Amino acid sequence: MSKGRSAPRTRSLVRRLSAAALAAAVVAPMLASCSNxxxxxxxNIYAPADGFDYIKQFAQTCSxxxxxxxxLQANVLPKGADDQRLQLARRLAGNDHTLDLMAMDVVWTAEFANAGWMVPVPEDTAAEIERTNLAGPVASAMWQRPDDPSKRLYATPxxxxxxxLWYRPDLSKEMLGTRKAPTTWDRMLAETQIIRKQGGPSWIxxxxxxxxxxMVWFNSLLASAGGSVLDxxxxxxxxxxxxxxxxxxxxKALQVMKAVATAPGHDPSITQSDEGTARLGMETGKAAFEINWPFVWASARTNGxxxxxAFLQDVLxxxxxxxxxxxxxxxxxxxxPINVKMRKRFDFALFPGVFPDKPAKSTLGGLNLAVASTSQQxxxxxxxxxxMTGxxxxxxxxxxxxxPPTIEAIYDxxxxxLAYPMGDDIRTQLEADHAAIRPASPQYQAISTLVTATLAPVGAWDPAQMVDDLADQVQKAIDGEGIIP
Known part of the structure; x- marks a missing residue:
């Protein structure tokens, strides 16, 4: 998952169906197009539209x-993650024997494994994957079914x-006297106010x-603060x-969110902000800091x-x-050499922490490849x-x-x-001490839907009360009272 996954949902509550029941309810219209x-x-390998050309290319290489x-025959899934998940669920519930391999969002592991839709990775292969891949991506592919003695690998990263964190070292040098990026959210908030009072851009x-x-933002802050949604x-x-x-x-995580959303000089459209608006806020010179995925580097280079x-024009x-x-x-x-020059005006740093003495943790995205239980081979x-994952x-x-790759050796x-000037920082954030995994649960879709609905509009709530409100909503999702995804 390179960016956000799902569109906003309504807050009306209905009893959530299990993955299998949901698939069974909607599978009938799909059966005509699913050959058994x-x-x-x-x-047959099914993969999302984003990155599909490279999956198809390497499928031919492997063949x-x-x-x-x-x-290997590569088949494209819809662009939206929810639509991808629904199509795979329909095929799996319909026992489509032409579905052999599926590229899955990292948050689907628990749901699909519990439904019996994934074949566990063979033990010898799993041991090699755990040895060669970074800990964060590996953790996203692990799950323990009720009949498993312990957690095991159900997919391959x-x-x-x-x-x-993306920032402007030229601006920081001029107004803060340093080219270093802030290492905590509290420090970043303080620095934006210093910049704002001097007439500079202050959006985060x-x-x-x-x-x-x-959900990604909240989970990163929560993990950085030493907490978690679920045990x-x-x-x-x-x-x-x-x-x-x-x-x-x-x-503390909620206090940081509210502080960012209500700080003097904050982004006035923060309640509608996503990856695209974040990129534009930085590129148009309105922001001092930006939290975003690495795609913004190439965008700034081309648009600059x-x-x-404007702040890159003379350089580029x-x-x-x-x-x-x-x-x-x-x-x-x-x-x-162009990247080196760019970094004097637009640079990157590790995801900021919540406490100076706790490691910052950034929520992972990405895809894992799983063998479907419907495969006859x-x-x-x-x-x-x-x-396909080597x-x-x-x-x-x-x-x-x-x-970004999951195999550690590639980072050297x-x-x-040459292709990834930020590669060392990416690798650091994929290690066990810095990787935040979203709540591993068969009910993840409901958890995410209810958490984001409760947090929106961001900052328009009391953090102390919100702690209990969020806990209540997550419990509803676990108990099967969430929104149907």
Whole structure:
């Protein structure tokens, strides 16, 4: 998941159906388009529209390298994550034997595993994945079903993502006397007020409208404050207010959100902000700081070259022809010296922390690849999954497709380093101490829907009361009283 996942939902409550019941209720119209036959040696992989071209490209590579053992056919899923999930659920509930491999949002693992729709990763392969992949992405693919003795890997990390802090070191030097980025939210808030009083831009760009981006922001702050929505060892237990320490963590996260949303000189449209508006707020010079995914780097570089980013115009104007040539785009080696110059005006840093003495944690996005329980060729599908998620494949997805890899060794690769000037920071945030995983639960869709509906409009509430309101809503989701996703 490179950016936000779902559109705003209504707040009316109806009893939530389980994944299987939901799929059964809607599967009938889909059955006509789901073939129940399969062809030996032919494996169908379903992947989202974003990044699909690279999945298709490497599916051919894996097919060629298999020596004729299998042929991978790539099938595109809808662009929206909710629509992707619904189509996969329909096919799985309809026992579609042509569904072999599925690229899944990192938040679906628990739901699909509990429904019996995923084949666990073979133990020897799982051990290799855990050894070679970064801890954060691996954790997003782990789950313990009621019949599992312990957590196990149900999917293989395909690619990942993490949010960074983006800022203007030239502005910071001029108005704050330093080029260093703030390391905590409280410090960032204080710095924006110093900048504002000198007539500079004071917006802090975040994702705060009623959608998945708001869940990501809250979860990052909560994890950074030392809290969690659910007990990671007991997903039926809500941990937002069950102990004084947990309540304090939740309260601090909410206090930060309210402070950002109500600070003097804040973004006046913050309750409707998403990844796109955050990018624009920074590029138009209205913001001092921005929380966003790494896609904003290439955007600022291209738009700066065309003159649409005033604070980058003089730096990038000499490279306009190169940077805007769509037929002959510059190589990563050609971009490297331009990136160095850009960083003097537009730079990145680790996600800010909530407390100076606690590590900051940023919520992960991305996709995992799973073998569907409907596959009539699960062993062959598992072999293909290893190829589709291996180091060679992930380099293609990362360098050509712009999706950060999960395999740690790639972060030391010279080609990757040229393409990702922020690669070291991304790797740090994917490690166990800095990666925040969204609540692992079969009811995640309902949890997210109710949390974001309760938090919206962001900041228009009392943080102390909101602690209990959120806990009540999450408990409703766990008890099956949430909104149907």
């Amino acid at each position: 036959g399969y062809e030996q040696g032919v494996l 060629d390298e298999s020596g004729g053992r299998y042929k 395909l690619w990942t993502n993490t949010q960074l 760009m975040v994702q705060a409208k009623q959608y998945e981006g708001l 990671p060892n007991d997903p039926s237990k809500v941990t937002l207010n069950d102990t004084p320490a947990h309540r304090a963590s939740t309260l 070259a065309t003159g649409d980013v 104007a000499p490279y306009k022809d190169m940077l805007t040539d769509e037929e002959n785009p510059p190589t990563d080696a050609q971009l490297a 699960p062993e062959l599908a598992a072999e293909a999954a290893k190829c 180091e060679q494949a992930q380099k293609v997805y990362a360098i050509s497709g712009g999706t 690769d010279k080609d990757f380093k």
